[in-house]
Amino acid sequence: AQVQNRREADEAASAALGQIAEEIAGLQAEITKKERWETRLIRRCDVDTVAGAFGESEEKVNRVEVVPTSVLVGAEEERERLEQLLERQAELQGLSDLGALGKDYRAMAATAAVDGGRGVDFRERDRFSARTKARDFEDEGVLADAVRFLFRKAAGAAAAFGETEWSTKRRLRRDQIPAGYTRVARALRMAWEDKTASGAESRPFGKAMLDRCQAWAAAFKADPSGRDEALRALLEECAFEIVPN
Numbered sequence: 001a002q003v004q005n006r007r008e009a010d011e012a013a014s015a016a017l018g019q020i021a022e023e024i025a026g027l028q029a030e031i032t033k034k035e036r037w038e039t040r041l042i043r044r045c046d047v048d049t050v051a052g053a054f055g056e057s058e059e060k061v062n063r064v065e066v067v068p069t070s071v072l073v074g075a076e077e078e079r080e081r082l083e084q085l086l087e088r089q090a091e092l093q094g095l096s097d098l099g100a101l102g103k104d105y106r107a108m109a110a111t112a113a114v115d116g117g118r119g120v121d122f123r124e125r126d127r128f129s130a131r132t133k134a135r136d137f138e139d140e141g142v143l144a145d146a147v148r149f150l151f152r153k154a155a156g157a158a159a160a161f162g163e164t165e166w167s168t169k170r171r172l173r174r175d176q177i178p179a180g181y182t183r184v185a186r187a188l189r190m191a192w193e194d195k196t197a198s199g200a201e202s203r204p205f206g207k208a209m210l211d212r213c214q215a216w217a218a219a220f221k222a223d224p225s226g227r228d229e230a231l232r233a234l235l236e237e238c239a240f241e242i243v244p245n
Contacts, residue, residue, distance in 0.1 A: 013092050020089050027082045034075040037135060037204035039196060042067045068196040070138055070204045137206035137213075140189060141174055144181040146213050147234075148172075150220065154231040160242050180240070187238035 044065045128136075128145040136142050148161070157163040161180040192208055195201035201208060220227050234240075 017089065017092050020085055020092070024082065024085050024089070027078050027085065031075040031078045031082065034078065035072055036074050037070050037138075037206060038073045039202070039204050040069050040071055041197070042069050066197055068193050068205075070206065072135070132210070134204065134206040134210040137209040138204070140182065140185040141177075143185040143188065143209050143213075144177055145174065146209075147184050148177055148181045150213065150216050151227065151231045151234070153227065155228045156231050156235070160231070160235060160240065184234065184238050184240060187240065191237070 044067055046063050046065065128142050128149055132142060132146070137146070151157055152161070152163050152168045157168070161178040163178070188209065189205060192201060192205050203211070216230060219230065235242075
């Protein structure tokens with residue numbers, strides 16, 4: 001009787017999981033259709049001292065800073081419902097707080113072989129690829145990876161970023177990407193923030209950077225020799241100073 005009851009419970013859970021999986025797929029499609037990035041200007045008030053003076057007795061001034069922030073909007077209800085379904089799915093699968101117990105052993109073994117069993121930095125999931133979307137470019141690390149992919153073989157990449165004949169032929173891990181690319185990504189974000197604050201830019205940061213990378217890729221495909229000049233223009237735009245070794 002216990003075996004029969006257990007079998008019936010498993011069948012019921014399996015049916016419920018199938019129904020939940022269908023609803024999750026439908027919600028994800030709806031979210032993709034509805035959701036969009038929206039730039040909001042947030043006013044932040046700070047209390048500061050005059051000329052950077054230090055101490056409670058110093059004269060205080062109120063400063064207001066406008067900070068452009070990108071947020072996802074348009075599918076808030078669907079997102080909330082999706083979170084509920086994912087929690088329910090985890091409960092039915094018996095995976096709540098149990099981590100890797102639901103993974104196929106072969107996948108776990110492969111991961112352990114790659115990282116020596118120490119675990120992989122979660123940020124390694126966020127890498128530039130042909131499937132990278134606009135929202136992914138909100139991460140400066142993804143943008144830095146994209147800039148390296150596009151410019152690592154340019155003539156000036158060795159002096160600017162320390163690229164070598166060996167490195168240009170390889171895809172580096174995120175923590176191995178030369179710091180110069182991160183400097184460029186940060187400078188591009190600062191330029192975008194200035195343009196957004198002045199009203200000259202209305203696109204979210206991720207969309208603006210995706211458009212720019214796609215334009216570079218198309219230009220280099222049509223004229224590979226233009227890569228060197230494009231890098232020089234980019235470094236000048238970012239006020240990038242090459243640090244001698």
